[in-house]
Amino acid sequence: MRGTLAREPRALARLVSGVENRTPGWEDAMKALYPHTGKARILGITGPPGGGKSSLTNRLTAGLVDRGHRVGVIAIDPSSPFSGGALLGDRLRMRDVSTAPGVFIRSMATRGSLGGLCQGARDVARALDAAGYDLVLIETVGVGQDEVEIVKAADVVAVVCVPGQGDGVQALKAGIMEIADVYVVNKADRDGADQVAADIGAMLALSGEDTTDREMVFPTNSLSGEGVEPLTEALLDRAARVEHAPERVSERAREEVLLLVEREIARRVRAGLAEDPRLESAVEGVVTRRSDPYSAAEALLGLFGRMEVVTGE
Amino acid sequence: MTPDRKLRVLVAKPGLDGHDRGARVIAYGLRDAGFEVIYTGLRQSPEQIAREAIQEDVDAVGLSILSGAHMSLTGRVLDLLREQGAEDIPVLVGGLIPDQDREALCELGVAGVFTAGTPISEVADFIQSHAGA
Numbered sequence: 001m002r003g004t005l006a007r008e009p010r011a012l013a014r015l016v017s018g019v020e021n022r023t024p025g026w027e028d029a030m031k032a033l034y035p036h037t038g039k040a041r042i043l044g045i046t047g048p049p050g051g052g053k054s055s056l057t058n059r060l061t062a063g064l065v066d067r068g069h070r071v072g073v074i075a076i077d078p079s080s081p082f083s084g085g086a087l088l089g090d091r092l093r094m095r096d097v098s099t100a101p102g103v104f105i106r107s108m109a110t111r112g113s114l115g116g117l118c119q120g121a122r123d124v125a126r127a128l129d130a131a132g133y134d135l136v137l138i139e140t141v142g143v144g145q146d147e148v149e150i151v152k153a154a155d156v157v158a159v160v161c162v163p164g165q166g167d168g169v170q171a172l173k174a175g176i177m178e179i180a181d182v183y184v185v186n187k188a189d190r191d192g193a194d195q196v197a198a199d200i201g202a203m204l205a206l207s208g209e210d211t212t213d214r215e216m217v218f219p220t221n222s223l224s225g226e227g228v229e230p231l232t233e234a235l236l237d238r239a240a241r242v243e244h245a246p247e248r249v250s251e252r253a254r255e256e257v258l259l260l261v262e263r264e265i266a267r268r269v270r271a272g273l274a275e276d277p278r279l280e281s282a283v284e285g286v287v288t289r290r291s292d293p294y295s296a297a298e299a300l301l302g303l304f305g306r307m308e309v310v311t312g313e
Numbered sequence: 314m315t316p317d318r319k320l321r322v323l324v325a326k327p328g329l330d331g332h333d334r335g336a337r338v339i340a341y342g343l344r345d346a347g348f349e350v351i352y353t354g355l356r357q358s359p360e361q362i363a364r365e366a367i368q369e370d371v372d373a374v375g376l377s378i379l380s381g382a383h384m385s386l387t388g389r390v391l392d393l394l395r396e397q398g399a400e401d402i403p404v405l406v407g408g409l410i411p412d413q414d415r416e417a418l419c420e421l422g423v424a425g426v427f428t429a430g431t432p433i434s435e436v437a438d439f440i441q442s443h444a445g446a
Contacts, residue, residue, distance in 0.1 A: 010398060013367055013368050013369065013370035014370055021318045079349075080345070083344065083345050085344040086344060086349045087352055088350065088351045091351060091352075091353045091365065092353060095353075098361050099358075104368055105368055
């Protein structure tokens with residue numbers, strides 16, 4: 001932990017592994033780091049697979065380094081639900097910045113988490129914060145329509161869209177299209193890019209949100225770099241506004257604490273029941289239809305004692 | 314070691330040869346063997362590889378080299394890791410490696426040499442047994 005604060009890359013990398021693996025002691029490390037965090041702004045980049053998120057992250061990182069920022073990048077790719085392995089290939093597109101001073105890139109696998117994010121991403125972002133990276137980019141896995149977890153981890157979210165992802169109604173659908181602070185229309189040199197931008201504009205007009213003081217839709221070409229400059233400005237501008245949005249900050253803190261409690265309870269429940277013969281007999285009862293899943297769950301819940309918090313009933 | 318711990322491997326191709334088929338086969342095979350494989354593709358400099366290995370905190374580095382420059386490229390990667398206090402990360406070399414160079418590579422500090430035709434499971438077992446730390 002001391003090495004992380006001293007900005008030693010190896011120490012930081014090992015801390016990140018500990019956090020990611022939930023190695024015993026990781027919570028103590030995070031507790032000790034917390035007072036040293038809060039300086040970094042976290043930018044989330046999300047969107048469909050193959051939309052150019054990694055290439056865009058590469059470009060954004062280069063621009064931010066040029067502005068004198070120290071940039072941490074968390075690049076997430078999916079884990080195999082079968083082998084548990086993963087092929088993490090985001091670095092392939094990030095070569096321009098892979099040896100740049102002041103850049104730390106970490107590839108992470110989802111390891112079964114949903115929502116385009118992985119369990120440790122928020123903690124890893126915090127470790128990067130403590131190590132003096134003042135901007136942290138989180139690139140999610142390629143997502144579909146309703147993976148919106150990134151909002152809970154990032155100060156600013158860019159949703160990357162590409163031409164050809166459907167008609168105007170797609171832009172009106174609930175889910176990922178609702179979480180953006182800025183919309184990026186990447187591969188803007190392709191046919192249909194103007195249409196996507198127009199569809200998003202029409203959706204924003206319907207939403208009634210007042211966007212007169214700020215641009216919301218940014219056409220980019222992450223290969224040529226076109227359009228990345230104004231996008232970078234906009235992201236930095238939005239990130240700076242977050243400091244003046246205490247409700248968003250406290251909402252996120254609330255979510256984080258709840259999530260930590262939820263996960264720990266879930267872990268204890270699973271660990272507690274794993275070896276318990278009563279789980280086996282409940283399962284047996286359901287399988288043989290002597291009982292049903294609802295009664296079985298109710299009976300097992302009774303084992304966990306009275307909660308001090310008033311439940312929703 | 315916690316049950317959640319996944320072994321992480323960097324698969325990289327230093328130097329100028331343009332064939333990454335072998336590296337991809339290895340990356341894909343290790344993925345299926347349950348590893349988290351960081352694949353960085355063609356034409357990586359030893360500087361990039363050493364930096365990536367450290368930032369990604371990998372349990373092993375696999376270098377695929379078909380160009381014949383394996384002695385100098387591998388030596389450079391090992392030097393850079395050593396300079397940055399990361400000589401404990403085992404480095405494996407694969408590709409076209411003449412028999413007479415195997416021993417020389419091992420003397421440089423390479424943990425293992427795996428040429429074409431090596432079953433993936435052998436590589437996987439090797440990494441597993443070297444990643445005890």
